Amino acid sequence: MVNHQTYKQLVSIVSEENVMVDEPLKKHTYTKLGGNADYFITPETYEQVQQTIILANQENIPFTLLANGSNLIVKDGGIRGIVMNLHKLSDISVDEKVIVAQSGARIIDVSQAALKKDLTGLEFACGIPGSVGGALYMNAGAYGGEIKDVLLKTTVVTRAGELLNLSAEDLDLEYRTSNIPNHGYIVLEATFGLEYGSHENIKAVMDDLTFKRESKQPLEYPSCGSVFKRPPGYFAGKLIQDSGLQGKQIGGAQVSLKHAGFIVNKEHATANEYMELIKFVQATVKEKYGVTLEREVRIIGED
Numbered sequence: 498m499v500n501h502q503t504y505k506q507l508v509s510i511v512s513e514e515n516v517m518v519d520e521p522l523k524k525h526t527y528t529k530l531g532g533n534a535d536y537f538i539t540p541e542t543y544e545q546v547q548q549t550i551i552l553a554n555q556e557n558i559p560f561t562l563l564a565n566g567s568n569l570i571v572k573d574g575g576i577r578g579i580v581m582n583l584h585k586l587s588d589i590s591v592d593e594k595v596i597v598a599q600s601g602a603r604i605i606d607v608s609q610a611a612l613k614k615d616l617t618g619l620e621f622a623c624g625i626p627g628s629v630g631g632a633l634y635m636n637a638g639a640y641g642g643e644i645k646d647v648l649l650k651t652t653v654v655t656r657a658g659e660l661l662n663l664s665a666e667d668l669d670l671e672y673r674t675s676n677i678p679n680h681g682y683i684v685l686e687a688t689f690g691l692e693y694g695s696h697e698n699i700k701a702v703m704d705d706l707t708f709k710r711e712s713k714q715p716l717e718y719p720s721c722g723s724v725f726k727r728p729p730g731y732f733a734g735k736l737i738q739d740s741g742l743q744g745k746q747i748g749g750a751q752v753s754l755k756h757a758g759f760i761v762n763k764e765h766a767t768a769n770e771y772m773e774l775i776k777f778v779q780a781t782v783k784e785k786y787g788v789t790l791e792r793e794v795r796i797i798g799e800d
Contacts, residue, residue, distance in 0.1 A: 532575025617694030
């Protein structure tokens with residue numbers, strides 16, 4: 498429910514152009530799914546982030562951070578309260594072998610900034626669609642590299658509105674996980690430590706990874722990326738393919754014909770259809786191979 502008093506308070510913090518009411522979240526997710534947010538706000542400073550969190554606490558307003566919506570399904574009922582998006586915090590600066598990137602910057606753009614300065618270590622990120630904050634949240638990785646390999650430190654805001662400077666070790670980064678969700682941290686910026694390398698070699702690796710991604714992944718349809726974590730000793734996509742599920746469709750959601758590890762929004766799918774198909778894939782693989790597929794994609798919001 499939209500409350501006029503809450504709207505006025507948010508406008509006083511982030512200004513009118515940065516507050517949207519009853520905003521369709523399908524405009525802000527890679528799957529093009531999801532209902533509306535009561536308030537969708539886009540702060541431009543760290544202080545505005547802090548003040549918004551403090552307001553949410555004081556007024557007991559539900560608060561959700563939405564990164565760039567790449568590894569996410571928002572349910573059809575949308576999200577109550579305040580949804581914050583940090584895409585306006587997107588600065589990237591390079592000082593010798595160190596890159597400092599704000600949370601809302603795309604990790605792809607950080608890898609490109611590294612290439613420009615002949616820095617190696619972030620080539621693996623050249624095709625990851627997420628934001629810097631999202632990349633830390635799930636220790637994003639691809640092609641043998643992960644955020645854990647290059648992260649030095651981060652600045653976060655706690656759910657009490659307090660600013661903290663943490664080392665990479667403080668985040669408990671493991672395969673596709675961190676302790677960021679457990680603590681409710683909101684990442685504001687990340688500092689990466691890289692090494693000098695050959696521009697030609699770095700570019701060649703990035704070109705090769707981009708080719709692999711574009712030739713293997715169904716980029717022609719909206720999707721949340723890779724749906725499942727890799728089960729120990731297996732590949733999720735291979736298990737799904739061997740279960741005969743490629744092309745399986747529920748409503749407008751389909752197991753991709755190009756890469757079985759992806760579920761695409763082929764024809765105006767609902768979030769419900771997408772989630773039903775995920776459960777169907779999990780149940781089928783469990784029945785055929787006894788393997789439990791664990792979701793990599795996050796599901797948030799209301800039915």
